Amino acid sequence: MDAFFGAWNGPAIGLMDLDAFFASVEQLDHPEWRGKPVIVGGLPEERGVVSTASYEARPFGVHSAMSSAQAKRLCPHAIWTHGHFDRYREMSAQIMAILADETPYVDQVSIDEAFFDVTPGRFSSEQPAIIAQRISERVAALGVTCSIGLGCNKTVAKIASERDKPRGLTVVYPGTEEAFLAPLPVGAISGIGSSTEARLAKRGIRTVGQLARAPRRVLEEVFGVNGEVMRLRAAGREVSTVSAIDAPDDVKSVSNERTFARDLTERADVEAALALLGESVGRRLRRKGLAGRTVTVKLRYTYGQGHTAQRKLPHPTDDENIFVPAARELLNSIWHPGLPVRLLGVGVSDFDLAGGVQTDLFCEVDDRGAVASDKRDLAVAMDKVREKFGNASVGFGRQARFGRDIVRPDKFLNQNKPTD
């Protein structure tokens, strides 16, 4: 095996990607689903999309982000579930702990993906491919599988991880990255989506090799200030850093949005939905200990594109009694009453760092400088009850009045109890 050839020169970055993660966990937990097509995602009749399709479903043409209605047509006998996110998070944490056990330099990019740095001499002197092989085996022992790419930087590692799936290990040895990358389509590079791909194609650039050799003027035209960075990536010469695992998790925003299974047209329904979305954002802000200054409202009509509106509040807050009224005003600035609403979202961002928040004589400001209404105590009490007894256990009058329609899966919302 070539993993034993010679010493590795320079940085060794790995990308571990869990194979069809959500579907694999479902098959692990439901032995009777193993070997069968399993689809995790929204139901076809609720305008849902496929989150993950098991490998048994993929030959039918089913893939992530496809509308569930289309997936149903392609694979009518598939087993459907909305998924069990707490379980995925728990499983993910166990797997990330394996990585952390192998090297302290781990960058988790999502629930099912993480970069890790196994540069010889940085933490251990073991050959990178040996470590990667062991990670793969340790993950498999938990009952799911991963694919790993290994190379000199994140771009190479990421692309290598996609080369051989599931349960692959693709090693791009130092010095071979340019040859590895050059023939690939530009879209293989993370950050280049269909829109950028089309703009590059118009300039005759279709492969990563062509991108690496493109004139500086063209790169700047397409990527702006990032032109040089993209050239380095394409040439396989980007220098990546993977920081120590306990680097602070700096969340930039917390939001909640919903596509309704049936459009909302009544103002009372739209405002009630906004308030419910806001409550969940408030709860998550408080759980994370965050308070933000900017409120964003997102709206999508059934026909036509989406709109967003945002506004800065005078003080950071984690209290929906403060930011939902602001969100309602924003909503009124973009919503034309009467037009059916397909999607609604509320977000809070612009979190203040500790300190430096000035107090206001007329506002109550807590120890973090965040502003709260006199109803925040009630919200906090409800957080506690919810944690203990579940989300449906408490609610305001509007939830009792509109909530059934808005919360009940079969009427409006996609968010739903698992089907199994």
Place this chain on the structure above:
DNA sequence: TCTGGGGTCCTAGGACCC
């Protein structure tokens, strides 16, 4: 019967200040 729900980052224009 196309297009969910979380995010991040970048750009561009207008307001405002110097």
Place this chain on the structure above:
DNA sequence: TCTGGGGTCCTAGGACCC
């Protein structure tokens, strides 16, 4: 009285990722 230009903040929207 007419005027330029730079910097910064705010907002809307787009592109992209998993």
